[in-house]
Amino acid sequence: MIVYSCHGAAKQVTGSCHLITCNERRVLVDCGLFQGSRETERSNAEPFEFDPASIDAVLLTHAHLDHCGRLPLLVKRGFRGRIFTTAATRELARVVLLDAAGLQEEDARRAREKPRNGEAAMPPLYTIADALHTLDFLAADVSYGDTVAITDGIRARFLDAGHILGSASVLLDVDDGHVQRRLLFSGDLGNPNRPIVRDPMPAPAADYVFMESTYGDRPHRSVPDSVIELYEAIRETAARHGNVIIPTFALERTQEILYYLHFGIRTGALPKHMRVFLDSPMAISATEIFRRHPECFDLGFLEELEHGDPFDMPGLHFTRETSESMAINSIEGGAVILAGSGMCNGGRVRHHLRHNLWRERSSVVFVGYAAEGTLARRIIDGASRVRIFNEDIPVRAQVWTINGFSAHADQPALLAWLGVAPRRRVYLVHGEYERGMRALQDALLARGFDCQLPGMNEPIKID
Incomplete structure (x- = not known):
């Protein structure tokens, strides 16, 4: 059986975290921080809705905190698998995670010294030592276009997403022994014609597409x-x-x-x-x-x-x-x-x-x-x-x-990336529910796509 569940960026922008279960194997695409209000950020400390020790591998699309920022927490709570990503993302993630850990330690120290409204100071989610430990789990670098065997029944290919240096979309071929399905995770997609990185590679054939929708409601200014x-x-x-x-x-x-x-x-x-x-x-x-x-x-x-x-x-x-x-x-x-x-x-x-x-x-x-x-x-x-x-x-x-x-694709660029090839279903993630997601869903429904918005922690059978 193949099951997908969204544990972050479900009807919200941040906290990207997607779980794919194939028989007894479990793979995450991203494990990012929730960012926003004080209440939203407090949710980062809550337990995962899955056992981190049961995860075989993580596929990291890019090094922004809302995609990689909970990796040290995952390791701290028992993850011992491998983290696959591109060479550029590996280098950037090292800098990002160490910086995030340092800021958390600093904020925790400041809160202890100057308590806010009598509140008890929150400890850091993880320390610099935790971040360094996480880097030990990064596997050999994955090059764009290479197919990598991740675990039994799951193979992955990283495609240039054109968002930031080293960013990737992830194409998964999943086989549970009875059903073979191709799942495409867009990651964050960049706008075309940027001055530094290449344009996003158009979406290849896939049965199910999990697509970002940050700016799904409008075009960007030129x-x-x-x-x-x-x-x-x-x-x-x-x-x-x-x-x-x-x-x-x-x-x-x-x-x-x-x-x-x-x-x-x-x-x-x-x-x-x-x-x-x-x-x-x-x-x-x-x-x-x-x-x-x-x-x-x-x-x-x-x-x-x-x-x-x-x-x-x-x-x-x-x-x-x-x-x-x-x-x-x-x-x-x-x-x-x-x-x-x-x-x-x-x-x-x-x-x-x-x-x-x-x-x-x-x-x-x-x-x-x-x-x-x-x-x-x-x-x-x-x-x-x-x-x-x-x-x-x-x-x-x-x-x-x-x-x-913006380094995110706008609505015209998102629609162009997806193209017109038929899909079994498109799931929208990583967007504001009442703005980007709903507007992009309407646009995709008008083009004949079956388009849905997964709920937080909702198991979805891939058939």
């Missing part, structure tokens, strides 16, 4: 228009002698924004001697990893590399040390500061927001998705005051939301 707006935000803020804070995800978004800043300075669209601070140790490490994986690059980007470093520019400062990060806060104007996290729920960006949100001459430029309940979403939705480090901070800075930089 990239050229988004770049123009980014330059406008920077120039206007510079004219007011303010700082530009760009909350960025360390993987792909940071490198893409660096690329466009480099291009803007080179072409004269931005001031030549503009001060740019990449204030994220994880993003700095990720940028170095990018340079080591040309096998993931778009042909046009490979050609640019022959003429110099597209991530570099005059006035660029990498700030790894905490003291260097703190020194940035003494700059009252003229700086462009890229810092994580993209949703503002952790990392150094919160310090920069604390020092700049109340300044009318400064700007905050959002260039990525912000889940419900996050600090980023509250600012985007127009909050007049927000709470950062137990302080109420007025929001007086100009807020820009530029959606065209």
Whole structure:
């Protein structure tokens, strides 16, 4: 018997975790963190709805926290199988998991020192030692297009998803001795025509497709228009002698924004001697990893590399040390500061927001998705005051939301990726239920697909 169940990203965006059971064998696709409100994030500490020790293998689609962030917890609770992924994802996941563990340890320490409303301090989900232990379970790297025997009755092929460096869709051939079925997990899909990574590989033939729907309800703004707006935000803020804070995800978004800043300075669209601070140790490490994986690059980007470093520019400062990060806060104007996290729920960006949100001459430029309940979403939705480090901070800075930089496919790109080939059924995951999921479901039903939305922990027989 073949059974599928969704243990994360079911009628919600984050926490990607999909279980495939074939006879006595059990394989997970992803094991990510739930992100968003305080209540949502507390759910990460709850027990898994399956026994981690019973899982034979994990297939990791990419290194974003909402896809890999619970792996150390899985190992901590008994998983002893193998984790399969691409070479680039393996390197990035190491950086991401160690950073996440360090932040959890730091947040737990701060909570112990300054309890909030008398609440008992929550221990970290896992420690740096736990994250390091998890890396021991990473199997040999999987190359795009290779077929790998995962366990009895289950074989996998990783296909380029075009989302971030090393990202993959996973095609599973599952055979229980009576029924043979092909299952396709999209992972997160990228938009075509991005400057660094290749376009997503179109969906191959498959009986069942498990498809992301983050932006299933709308098209994105065009990239050229988004770049123009980014330059406008920077120039206007510079004219007011303010700082530009760009909350960025360390993987792909940071490198893409660096690329466009480099291009803007080179072409004269931005001031030549503009001060740019990449204030994220994880993003700095990720940028170095990018340079080591040309096998993931778009042909046009490979050609640019022959003429110099597209991530570099005059006035660029990498700030790894905490003291260097703190020194940035003494700059009252003229700086462009890229810092994580993209949703503002952790990392150094919160310090920069604390020092700049109340300044009318400064700007905050959002260039990525912000889940419900996050600090980023509250600012985007127009909050007049927000709470950062137990302080109420007025929001007086100009807020820009530029959606065209998203690393997620929009509705037209999702439909194009799926194509028109018949499928037994399409299941939508990884999306906001009332927005992306419902709209994409309607679009797929109109095209003749049997499309359903799995419930959390709901067992679904694959026949």
